[in-house]
Amino acid sequence: MAEIALYERDYAWRAGTESTERRTGSGEASFSGRREGRLLSEPQAEAVVRTMLAAVAGLVVFALLAFLLVLPLTQIRGFSLHGGLTISADEARAWSGLPEKAHFFTVDPGTIATNLMAHPKIAMAGARLAFPNRLIVTISERIPAAVVYARTASGRMEAHCVDAASVVFAPASEYPGTRDLPVISGVEIRGLRYGVSLGGPFAALMTSLAEISAAEPALVRAISEIRMIAREGSLPEIMLYPANYRLPVRMRPVLNPELLKSMMLVLDVVEGRGLSSTISELDLRSDTFVYRTKEAVSG
Numbered sequence: 001m002a003e004i005a006l007y008e009r010d011y012a013w014r015a016g017t018e019s020t021e022r023r024t025g026s027g028e029a030s031f032s033g034r035r036e037g038r039l040l041s042e043p044q045a046e047a048v049v050r051t052m053l054a055a056v057a058g059l060v061v062f063a064l065l066a067f068l069l070v071l072p073l074t075q076i077r078g079f080s081l082h083g084g085l086t087i088s089a090d091e092a093r094a095w096s097g098l099p100e101k102a103h104f105f106t107v108d109p110g111t112i113a114t115n116l117m118a119h120p121k122i123a124m125a126g127a128r129l130a131f132p133n134r135l136i137v138t139i140s141e142r143i144p145a146a147v148v149y150a151r152t153a154s155g156r157m158e159a160h161c162v163d164a165a166s167v168v169f170a171p172a173s174e175y176p177g178t179r180d181l182p183v184i185s186g187v188e189i190r191g192l193r194y195g196v197s198l199g200g201p202f203a204a205l206m207t208s209l210a211e212i213s214a215a216e217p218a219l220v221r222a223i224s225e226i227r228m229i230a231r232e233g234s235l236p237e238i239m240l241y242p243a244n245y246r247l248p249v250r251m252r253p254v255l256n257p258e259l260l261k262s263m264m265l266v267l268d269v270v271e272g273r274g275l276s277s278t279i280s281e282l283d284l285r286s287d288t289f290v291y292r293t294k295e296a297v298s299g
Contacts, residue, residue: 074104078134085141086174087121092137095119096127104132112137120169120194145210146182146226147172148198150189159183164210166198180221182209186228186238201228201236201253208255219260228253237285242267249282259284 040048076098081089097115098107109127116125116139124140144161148168151157159172162184172178184206187198198206205226213220225241240249245267251259263282266289270276275291283290 071103074132076102076104076107076133076135080134080136082136082138083140087119087139087141092116092139096137098135104129107135120167123163123165142167142169143210144172144175144178144181145206145213146184147178148184148187148189150192152192160192162198162206164207166202166206168192168196168198169194182220182223183225184228185225186230201230205238205253205255212255212257212260216257219257222260222264245271245276247276247279247282249284251284
C-alpha cells in the first residue's frame with residue numbers, strides 16, 4: 001500500500017540554489033568589475049557638475065536678458081478702433097478697462113470685449129492682439145429705430161433712442177434724423193439709465209420696426225407714434241398713428257412692409273372719400289380690414 005507523507009525538502013528551491021551558486025563565483029567578480037569600470041573619478045564628476053551648473057546659469061541669464069529686452073517692446077502702445085460712429089477711440093479705451101502699462105502677454109481680449117459691451121451704445125464688441133504691442137477693437141454701435149420719452153435726472157421730459165433690441169441707449173439729441181423716427185408710447189420709465197431694455201411685447205415690435213427701417217425707411221417715416229396696449233388677460237396690441245393721416249390704426253405688435261403698405265392704401269381711400277371724420281379707428285388685427293365709426297362698427 002502506498003503512503004504519502006510530508007517531507008521537509010524542496011527540490012525546486014534546492015535546484016535553483018545550486019544553479020545560482022554555479023552561475024556565480026567567477027562571474028560575480030566579472031560583473032562587479034564591469035560595474036566599477038563605469039564609475040567616474042571624483043575630478044571627472046566635479047567637472048560634469050560644473051558644466052551643468054554653467055549651462056543652467058547661462059540659460060537663466062539668457063532668459064533674464066530676453067525678458068528685460070522684450071518686455072518693454074510688448075507694452076501696449078497702439079489702440080485701434082473699428083466700427084465707431086459716435087464713440088471715439090479714447091472713449092472706447094476708457095471703457096475697455098485696459099491698464100495704463102498693459103503688456104501683450106497680460107491682456108485678455110475676451111475681458112476687453114466684455115468690458116466694452118457694458119457701454120450702452122455698443123451692441124457687439126470684439127478685441128484681438130497684434131504682436132508686439134497693438135490692441136485692435138471692433139465694435140458695432142446701436143442704431144436708433146424709435147424714440148421714447150422719459151424724465152431725466154433733472155426732471156425734464158426728453159426723447160431717448162431705442163434700438164432693435166428695445167434697449168434705451170442714448171439721448172435722441174445726439175443722433176441727427178431721430179425727428180423722423182416714430183415715438184414709442186404706452187410705457188413709463190422711472191429712474192432712467194441707459195442700457196435698460198423695454199422688454200416684454202416691445203422686443204418683437206422693435207425688431208420688426210428696425211427691419212422695415214433698414215429695408216424701406218420711407219414706411220417708418222410715415223409713422224408718427226406707436227402706442228403699446230397691454231392689458232392683463234389679453235394679448236398685447238398697438239395703436240399706430242400715421243404721420244400724414246388723422247386716423248389711428250389698431251394692429252398686432254409685429255409689423256411688416258406689406259401690412260403697412262395695405263394700411264396706407266386703406267387710409268388713402270378713407271381720406272379720398274371724406275370718411276375720416278366719421279371713423280374713430282381702423283382695425284387691422286385680422287385679414288379683414290375693419291373700421292369703427294363713432295357710433296357703430298362696420299366691415
